[in-house]
Amino acid sequence: MTVSDDPSFNALLERFAAIVGDRHALRDSADMAPFVSERRGLWPGVAAMVLRPGSVDEVSRILKLASETGTVIVPQGGNTGLVGGGMPDRSGRQIVLSLSRLDRVREIDPLSNTITVEAGLTLQALHEAADGADRYFPLSLASQGSCQIGGNLSTNAGGTAVLAYGNARELCLGVEVVLPTGEVLDDLRKLKKDNTGYDLKNLFIGAEGTLGVITAMVLKLLPKPRGREVAFVGLDSPSAALDLLNRALDRAGTGLTGFELIGRRPVEFMLKHVPDAISPLAGDWPWYVLMEISSGRSAEDARESIEEILGEALEAGLIGDAAIAENLTHADAFWKLREGVSEAQRYEGFSIKHDISVPVASIPVFIERAGEAVASVCKDARVVCFGHMGDGNLHYNISQPAGGDPEEFKALYRPMNKSVHDVVRALNGSISAEHGIGQLKRDELAATAPPIALDLMRRIKAAFDPAGIMNPGKVI
Amino acid sequence: MTVSDDPSFNALLERFAAIVGDRHALRDSADMAPFVSERRGLWPGVAAMVLRPGSVDEVSRILKLASETGTVIVPQGGNTGLVGGGMPDRSGRQIVLSLSRLDRVREIDPLSNTITVEAGLTLQALHEAADGADRYFPLSLASQGSCQIGGNLSTNAGGTAVLAYGNARELCLGVEVVLPTGEVLDDLRKLKKDNTGYDLKNLFIGAEGTLGVITAMVLKLLPKPRGREVAFVGLDSPSAALDLLNRALDRAGTGLTGFELIGRRPVEFMLKHVPDAISPLAGDWPWYVLMEISSGRSAEDARESIEEILGEALEAGLIGDAAIAENLTHADAFWKLREGVSEAQRYEGFSIKHDISVPVASIPVFIERAGEAVASVCKDARVVCFGHMGDGNLHYNISQPAGGDPEEFKALYRPMNKSVHDVVRALNGSISAEHGIGQLKRDELAATAPPIALDLMRRIKAAFDPAGIMNPGKVI
Numbered sequence: 001m002t003v004s005d006d007p008s009f010n011a012l013l014e015r016f017a018a019i020v021g022d023r024h025a026l027r028d029s030a031d032m033a034p035f036v037s038e039r040r041g042l043w044p045g046v047a048a049m050v051l052r053p054g055s056v057d058e059v060s061r062i063l064k065l066a067s068e069t070g071t072v073i074v075p076q077g078g079n080t081g082l083v084g085g086g087m088p089d090r091s092g093r094q095i096v097l098s099l100s101r102l103d104r105v106r107e108i109d110p111l112s113n114t115i116t117v118e119a120g121l122t123l124q125a126l127h128e129a130a131d132g133a134d135r136y137f138p139l140s141l142a143s144q145g146s147c148q149i150g151g152n153l154s155t156n157a158g159g160t161a162v163l164a165y166g167n168a169r170e171l172c173l174g175v176e177v178v179l180p181t182g183e184v185l186d187d188l189r190k191l192k193k194d195n196t197g198y199d200l201k202n203l204f205i206g207a208e209g210t211l212g213v214i215t216a217m218v219l220k221l222l223p224k225p226r227g228r229e230v231a232f233v234g235l236d237s238p239s240a241a242l243d244l245l246n247r248a249l250d251r252a253g254t255g256l257t258g259f260e261l262i263g264r265r266p267v268e269f270m271l272k273h274v275p276d277a278i279s280p281l282a283g284d285w286p287w288y289v290l291m292e293i294s295s296g297r298s299a300e301d302a303r304e305s306i307e308e309i310l311g312e313a314l315e316a317g318l319i320g321d322a323a324i325a326e327n328l329t330h331a332d333a334f335w336k337l338r339e340g341v342s343e344a345q346r347y348e349g350f351s352i353k354h355d356i357s358v359p360v361a362s363i364p365v366f367i368e369r370a371g372e373a374v375a376s377v378c379k380d381a382r383v384v385c386f387g388h389m390g391d392g393n394l395h396y397n398i399s400q401p402a403g404g405d406p407e408e409f410k411a412l413y414r415p416m417n418k419s420v421h422d423v424v425r426a427l428n429g430s431i432s433a434e435h436g437i438g439q440l441k442r443d444e445l446a447a448t449a450p451p452i453a454l455d456l457m458r459r460i461k462a463a464f465d466p467a468g469i470m471n472p473g474k475v476i
Numbered sequence: 477m478t479v480s481d482d483p484s485f486n487a488l489l490e491r492f493a494a495i496v497g498d499r500h501a502l503r504d505s506a507d508m509a510p511f512v513s514e515r516r517g518l519w520p521g522v523a524a525m526v527l528r529p530g531s532v533d534e535v536s537r538i539l540k541l542a543s544e545t546g547t548v549i550v551p552q553g554g555n556t557g558l559v560g561g562g563m564p565d566r567s568g569r570q571i572v573l574s575l576s577r578l579d580r581v582r583e584i585d586p587l588s589n590t591i592t593v594e595a596g597l598t599l600q601a602l603h604e605a606a607d608g609a610d611r612y613f614p615l616s617l618a619s620q621g622s623c624q625i626g627g628n629l630s631t632n633a634g635g636t637a638v639l640a641y642g643n644a645r646e647l648c649l650g651v652e653v654v655l656p657t658g659e660v661l662d663d664l665r666k667l668k669k670d671n672t673g674y675d676l677k678n679l680f681i682g683a684e685g686t687l688g689v690i691t692a693m694v695l696k697l698l699p700k701p702r703g704r705e706v707a708f709v710g711l712d713s714p715s716a717a718l719d720l721l722n723r724a725l726d727r728a729g730t731g732l733t734g735f736e737l738i739g740r741r742p743v744e745f746m747l748k749h750v751p752d753a754i755s756p757l758a759g760d761w762p763w764y765v766l767m768e769i770s771s772g773r774s775a776e777d778a779r780e781s782i783e784e785i786l787g788e789a790l791e792a793g794l795i796g797d798a799a800i801a802e803n804l805t806h807a808d809a810f811w812k813l814r815e816g817v818s819e820a821q822r823y824e825g826f827s828i829k830h831d832i833s834v835p836v837a838s839i840p841v842f843i844e845r846a847g848e849a850v851a852s853v854c855k856d857a858r859v860v861c862f863g864h865m866g867d868g869n870l871h872y873n874i875s876q877p878a879g880g881d882p883e884e885f886k887a888l889y890r891p892m893n894k895s896v897h898d899v900v901r902a903l904n905g906s907i908s909a910e911h912g913i914g915q916l917k918r919d920e921l922a923a924t925a926p927p928i929a930l931d932l933m934r935r936i937k938a939a940f941d942p943a944g945i946m947n948p949g950k951v952i
Contacts, residue, residue, distance in 0.1 A: 114835065158671075179928065185926065185932070187926075187929065189906070191868060196917075197930075197951055198951075198952075199682055206671055222729070249699055250699040250772060253701075253730065296727050297727055359666035360587065360589070360666075361587035392669070428666070430671070432671045450662060450663075456676055456940070459939035464932070464935065475674075
């Protein structure tokens with residue numbers, strides 16, 4: 001019996017539709033299509049319905065009904081996640097709950113340096129709202145035009161600014177969450193210090209919608225920097241980059257707002273495939289660092305600081321060459337070299353990706369050992385290594401051998417993953433630094449995380465969502 | 477029947493003693509005295525025994541036995557807490573678990589900027605260890621000579637450096653926790669990014685020993701600042717202080733490493749009671765701010781920055797007067813004026829204290845309304861208001877009327893608490909910003925926190941400690 005033949009299920013769906021109104025209850029498969037597949041076409045799902053509530057009260061009524069009827073709810077933000085966390089399964093019995101209509105800025109408080117927003121606001125719109133109040137919200141992602149802040153919190157999003165400002169978790173002061181029962185937990189407080197009991201907020205952040213639905217949040221704002229300088233640096237090795245990182249931290253502290261490591265191959269891919277990409281340096285180097293320094297004091301202060309750091313590093317023989325962006329266009333071009341890597345890599349065939357972190361000091365040894373591990377699985381595979389070195393987080397991607405058969409390389413997915421992740425584990429690292437677990441890494445987490453940790457997570461899940469209606473099949 | 481007459485309980489205590497060895501199992505009441513009372517003599521307890529394990533394995537065996545036998549364990553660090561979180565009850569059936577012998581520095585990793593330490597290390601010893609590696613650990617408390625880092629994490633300690641560096645939670649990357657069953661959760665990772673499942677670490681931090689025993693932790697280290705400047709500023713109102721705060725944040729960002737508001741009365745108490753206290757300013761002002769600016773670049777940079785901020789504020793008529801410390805002795809004297817307030821207040825009789833936070837922008841209105849609330853309870857009570865304004869956190873203490881009867885004022889404890897906390901709640905603030913809940917605020921939390929939040933906390937407690945052996949009667 002298909003879903004459409006099941007009259008009692010259909011009647012139930014009518015009850016859900018009545019909560020949001022027919023216009024916002026999508027049941028036509030063409031209408032639902034954007035909500036049941038993601039950019040890469042992995043984890044295609046079949047939903048019973050897509051609900052687009054327009055208020056927290058509607059979210060609450062949806063979850064209450066879902067709890068009472070044992071209906072599975074899959075919360076979804078901008079659908080830009082990389083681990084299948086927002087996709088329904090193929091049963092046709094799950095309901096996708098899109099938060100996109102909850103997109104209000106509820107309040108900006110520039111004196112407290114906070115902004116209160118709803119889950120469906122895009123990161124881009126959030127940036128603009130902060131900007132309008134002469135403030136700065138540092139979380140920055142390639143997908144910021146379409147990703148939503150609720151999804152950013154649910155996946156504890158990272159990005160390039162974590163080094164100085166922390167990840168989504170550190171940028172959030174309070175949350176409003178609809179629990180599986182429909183009850184609303186209002187913890188929307190603007191407090192920097194609050195020691196009144198267990199930390200519920202940080203449980204919901206990063207839970208990928210498996211414990212409840214984050215509907216609104218209070219976020220930190222920062223003063224806008226007066227100066228920002230970007231340099232592109234050529235150097236010989238990840239060890240030299242580590243040394244440069246510590247010198248830059250020593251001088252600039254949290255004024256060091258970006259420190260990205262980029263291998264030579266990703267730069268080559270960029271120069272080859274992206275028409276307007278230009279290397280800022282005359283010669284070729286085995287490794288590059290994109291370094292950004294910000295200053296609240298002045299543009300000159302940022303400039304002096306970056307020149308000081310690079311001058312000393314050159315003198316010490318730590319770096320080979322460096323270019324400082326002379327204007328915003330330059331700076332954007334430098335950042336584009338970093339941010340366009342994933343895009344450029346597509347032209348080189350199939351790739352197997354990893355989102356790993358290790359202790360910062362272990363980055364050089366990780367790169368060495370992971371390189372050996374990759375070669376042992378496929379000797380002509382091409383490592384495309386780049387990422388947020390300042391956080392110990394690399395996007396360690398492997399492109400198929402040049403001109404080889406994509407399908408043949410695709411078949412190596414699991415052994416390749418395993419051998420890279422074995423290196424990560426040996427270095428006490430993480431197999432998901434910032435993208436989360438979702439469906440992609442759920443089995444691997446279950447197989448490799450400490451059993452005690454998994455057991456505690458399962459107890460939390462059972463305590464918060466005893467009916468198991470919140471995004472099952474994700475995370476744990 | 478007293479405990480000593482209960483042979484089966486005595487036999488059980490023998491089994492606990494055997495785990496740590498007789499020398500470290502205190503049963504004599506004189507030996508136990510320092511562990512069953514705290515500085516102010518509140519919450520005096522009677523313990524069955526004080527256990528001082530020397531290894532994580534011993535902690536594990538103690539908790540396993542406790543779980544099997546339903547014996548209550550009260551973890552204790554340096555016993556400097558202010559809310560009775562580490563005190564046993566008066567039944568004589570609870571065991572105090574002192575972590576003080578677990579005091580090793582396990583590892584310092586200056587390149588990753590981390591230090592791995594055990595729970596019993598004093599905060600002072602931790603500072604010294606960081607210093608020895610040319611690094612800086614920012615958590616700083618008046619009790620740092622005796623408080624222990626495990627207790628600091630268990631209470632999510634704050635202090636004066638939260639503004640720039642965050643509280644204990646933000647300074648911790650990973651924990652090792654012995655669960656009530658004796659199982660050891662090893663999450664001692666040095667990772668800045670790790671999105672592999674629910675955030676267990678932040679549940680144990682701030683749980684005041686009610687979910688498990690933190691035995692070790694990985695903490696962030698920072699480069700030592702090259703410059704640090706301290707100013708003492710006189711101004712007319714909390715609103716002016718708020719404006720100064722935002723200007724300083726705007727210029728210095730996280731270079732603003734201290735911003736303490738101090739009322740005139742606490743300064744007067746200091747000058748009156750502390751022999752070597754001197755006001756840095758010639759005239760008297762209704763309010764004072766102690767402001768600290770740090771720089772990684774240079775001493776000159778910090779100096780220029782603080783002069784710039786103060787110069788602009790003077791010109792704008794925002795502040796009345798300011799003195800910048802000319803040397804370290806001056807700077808220490810400035811800080812002493814802030815840190816000695818609690819001490820000085822003792823000479824003025826009984827006081828009723830509050831550790832509150834509100835949104836930063838609400839500090840002025842809080843001070844106004846709380847002043848009215850205090851006067852309505854006791855018109856001659858003397859408000860001693862000071863604290864971490866940059867975090868929205870005030871120690872809003874009320875001294876008894878000058879020359880009045882302490883007992884009479886003591887009788888006003890509850891109505892005074894209630895009227896101040898009512899103002900806090902109306903401003904969406906916290907009744908425990910940094911000291912925690914313990915026994916002191918447990919009933920008030922239960923009576924005033926959102927029922928849904930309390931329900932979730934109770935579910936977590938039940939999921940983690942089903943036998944209820946971990947520090948019952950505290951927090952929830």
